[in-house]
Amino acid sequence: xxxxxxxxDQLNTLFNELSKDCSVLVPTRSKGYIGxxxxxxxxxxxxxxxxxxxxxxxxxxxxKVEDMFRFNKGEGGYEIKxxxxxxxxxxxxGVRPCDARALKIIGTLFADTYKDPYFLKRRENAILIGxxxxxxxxxxxxxxxxxxxxxxxxxxxxxxxxxxELLFETVSKKGxxxxxxxxxxxxxxxxxxxxxxxxxxxxxxxxQRKIDTSNLKEKMRANFENRExxxxxxxxxxxxxxxxxxxxxxxxxxxxxxxxKKDGLRVRNWDSCKFPxxxxxxxxxxxxxxxxxxxxxxxxxxxxxxxxxxxxxxxxCGRCIRECPVNVDVTQIITGIQxx
Amino acid sequence: MEGDNVYIPHxxxxxxxxxxxxxxxxxHFNFKDQSQKDKFTFKSGQFAEYSIFGEGEATFCVSxxxxxxxxxxxxxxxxxxxxxxxxxxxxxxxIGFRGPYGNWxxxxxxxxKNLVFVGGxxxxxxxxxxxxxxxxxxxxxxxxxxxxxxRSPADLSFKYDLEAWxxxxxxxxxxxxxxxxxxxxxxxxxxxxxxxEIGPSAQDTVAITCGPPIMIKFTLQSLAKLGxxxxxxxxxxxxxxxxxxxxxxxCNIGNIYVCKDGPVFTYAQIQNFLxxxx
Numbered sequence: 001x002x003x004x005x006x007x008x009d010q011l012n013t014l015f016n017e018l019s020k021d022c023s024v025l026v027p028t029r030s031k032g033y034i035g036x037x038x039x040x041x042x043x044x045x046x047x048x049x050x051x052x053x054x055x056x057x058x059x060x061x062x063x064k065v066e067d068m069f070r071f072n073k074g075e076g077g078y079e080i081k082x083x084x085x086x087x088x089x090x091x092x093x094g095v096r097p098c099d100a101r102a103l104k105i106i107g108t109l110f111a112d113t114y115k116d117p118y119f120l121k122r123r124e125n126a127i128l129i130g131x132x133x134x135x136x137x138x139x140x141x142x143x144x145x146x147x148x149x150x151x152x153x154x155x156x157x158x159x160x161x162x163x164x165e166l167l168f169e170t171v172s173k174k175g176x177x178x179x180x181x182x183x184x185x186x187x188x189x190x191x192x193x194x195x196x197x198x199x200x201x202x203x204x205x206x207x208q209r210k211i212d213t214s215n216l217k218e219k220m221r222a223n224f225e226n227r228e229x230x231x232x233x234x235x236x237x238x239x240x241x242x243x244x245x246x247x248x249x250x251x252x253x254x255x256x257x258x259x260x261k262k263d264g265l266r267v268r269n270w271d272s273c274k275f276p277x278x279x280x281x282x283x284x285x286x287x288x289x290x291x292x293x294x295x296x297x298x299x300x301x302x303x304x305x306x307x308x309x310x311x312x313x314x315x316x317c318g319r320c321i322r323e324c325p326v327n328v329d330v331t332q333i334i335t336g337i338q339x340x
Numbered sequence: 341m342e343g344d345n346v347y348i349p350h351x352x353x354x355x356x357x358x359x360x361x362x363x364x365x366x367x368h369f370n371f372k373d374q375s376q377k378d379k380f381t382f383k384s385g386q387f388a389e390y391s392i393f394g395e396g397e398a399t400f401c402v403s404x405x406x407x408x409x410x411x412x413x414x415x416x417x418x419x420x421x422x423x424x425x426x427x428x429x430x431x432x433x434x435i436g437f438r439g440p441y442g443n444w445x446x447x448x449x450x451x452x453k454n455l456v457f458v459g460g461x462x463x464x465x466x467x468x469x470x471x472x473x474x475x476x477x478x479x480x481x482x483x484x485x486x487x488x489x490x491r492s493p494a495d496l497s498f499k500y501d502l503e504a505w506x507x508x509x510x511x512x513x514x515x516x517x518x519x520x521x522x523x524x525x526x527x528x529x530x531x532x533x534x535x536x537e538i539g540p541s542a543q544d545t546v547a548i549t550c551g552p553p554i555m556i557k558f559t560l561q562s563l564a565k566l567g568x569x570x571x572x573x574x575x576x577x578x579x580x581x582x583x584x585x586x587x588x589x590x591c592n593i594g595n596i597y598v599c600k601d602g603p604v605f606t607y608a609q610i611q612n613f614l615x616x617x618x
Contacts, residue, residue, distance in 0.1 A: 068347050068348075069345075069347070069348055071393045071394075071436075073393070073434075077351060077353075077372065077434050078351045078393060078434050078436075080348060080349070080351065080436075082345055082348055084345070109586075109587060110587065112586065112587075113585065113586065113600065114346045114585035114586070114587075115344075115346065116346070116347075116587060117344075117345045117346070117347075118347075224594075224615065225616070251587070251589065252588055252589030252590065253582075253583070253587070253588050253589070254582060254588070255347075255396070255397060255582055255583065255588070256396050257391070257393065257394050257395060257396045259394065260394050261392070261393055261394030261395070262394070264393065264394050266347075266391075268347075271588070271589075271590075273589060273590070278580075278590055279579075279580045279590050280580065281578075281579075281580045282417075282419030282420050282423075283419070283552075284553070286579065286580075286593075296592075299594075300589070300592070303595065304592065304594065304595035307595040308595055
């Protein structure tokens with residue numbers, strides 16, 4: 001099936017149509033940050049200002065806080081009621097290639113050996129419509145991480161911003177089916193495709209930041225015990241954990257109970273390896289010093305995840321660089337290791 | 341338990357509470373749902389996530405033997421919020437239980453060998469699962485020695501096991517305390533020197549050890565002196581765990597996740613770990 005395109009001023013009509021059958025989420029500004037939220041006619045203008053979400057796409061599949069089950073103590077003892085995400089299908093529009101790739105990366109972990117039903121159920125019910133970046137941010141380094149700002153194999157449909165129009169290209173079967181059911185689109189030409197290709201190449205060339213991932217695992221392993229290096233690069237870190245919260249691949253979590261012993265909820269929430277309590281045990285804490293926690297985070301992403309799942313758990317979205325209050329920069333840290 | 345959601349615990353009933361020491365208790369527990377019990381299997385060395393509803397989950401090994409499935413057991417040292425709540429449990433109370441998780445003691449490697457168990461304090465909990473397992477299949481193993489130590493006579497856990505093993509002829513039982521008291525007529529001395537004094541041969545032998553880190557450290561040195569190679573030493577590690585299934589991200593030592601890749605490792609494996617963070 002060929003590609004399609006739509007005039008940008010027709011997008012709201014398209015979202016309106018799609019909303020009749022399922023929920024449509026688009027980049028939305030609310031409460032001071034940008035995330036994916038339900039489309040309505042008032043938030044359909046994102047294409048003008050949207051660079052990327054503040055909170056990564058992972059939050060729509062692995063929320064900051066989620067209920068896992070309810071327990072209730074009745075006369076016959078405890079009853080447990082599983083709380084699974086709703087079965088409703090979702091279209092998420094405007095997904096950046098870095099975040100789509102990140103979702104695939106953490107999806108591997110959530111599906112590994114013991115299936116995580118909360119993440120997987122949401123993933124199964126979601127259709128991702130990517131939106132390539134023509135103007136990457138100066139913090140982006142996706143091109144070094146096996147990705148490209150304008151391209152993605154990890155979405156169902158990929159859009160390219162062509163000025164007045166959006167080009168829709170099919171990536172998956174799910175996307176193809178959706179595209180064939182979307183109304184108000186017109187067929188695109190070969191000229192459109194070559195224009196999109198040019199835009200992608202141009203976007204790729206705009207990426208300024210780079211890291212070198214060749215032999216990185218080995219290099220990191222060789223310098224694991226280089227305490228001086230890790231102490232230096234972690235000196236200004238405040239252990240605030242924002243890098244882990246805005247990271248599209250950070251997936252560490254805590255599980256706890258709310259309410260009381262009779263009637264309550266088991267809840268999962270994001271946790272962070274930057275917090276000293278994360279690994280604290282009654283008698284000891286293997287990562288009680290800050291430099292050990294900082295080292296853990298980078299080793300986890302760039303070495304352990306690669307060893308265990310064959311892919312580096314960083315997509316170069318640059319959020320940690322943008323949001324860090326003391327300007328810790330992952331690209332400097334990795335470049336520093338490469339130059340040791 | 342609904343569907344196959346790995347995070348949903350079984351509801352279990354506490355059948356018996358044993359006060360082992362001032363801060364250690366052992367709990368006998370059983371499935372509330374017989375059909376779940378019939379399906380359940382585990383192996384010595386595996387652990388589970390136990391919940392006190394309203395307080396949260398904590399990780400402990402199953403300390404009973406899979407050869408004795410009448411009920412299950414776990415032992416807990418009171419140390420934090422959840423363990424304090426566990427210590428409040430009475431007979432008839434209900435807990436959540438999900439598992440078993442992790443790997444197990446390598447029975448293939450142990451079969452036909454002489455075994456030396458070295459346990460300290462509550463570290464006997466995972467070992468006793470295997471010790472009873474070995475006793476129940478006694479013909480499959482060579483000589484079996486158990487050396488158990490605690491700080492004082494009052495700190496000895498599982499006294500009923502120690503007595504049973506001492507009386508029986510299945511194993512050579514040695515008990516020691518760091519410091520005795522007026523009533524103590526047994527052995528006094530730290531585990532590593534006592535182990536060297538007993539002097540088990542390393543020939544065709546595997547040592548299985550668990551206890552506080554400082555004990556493990558010196559026990560490994562003593563075993564080395566006795567000629568045990570790192571491949572002949574098996575231990576079980578403890579790290580902060582939460583999910584038990586390799587996802588929540590806290591129990592790693594380098595790229596090894598103790599909950600999924602362990603908790604049982606040979607000393608040879610541990611020496612190859614990429615990290616000193618344990």
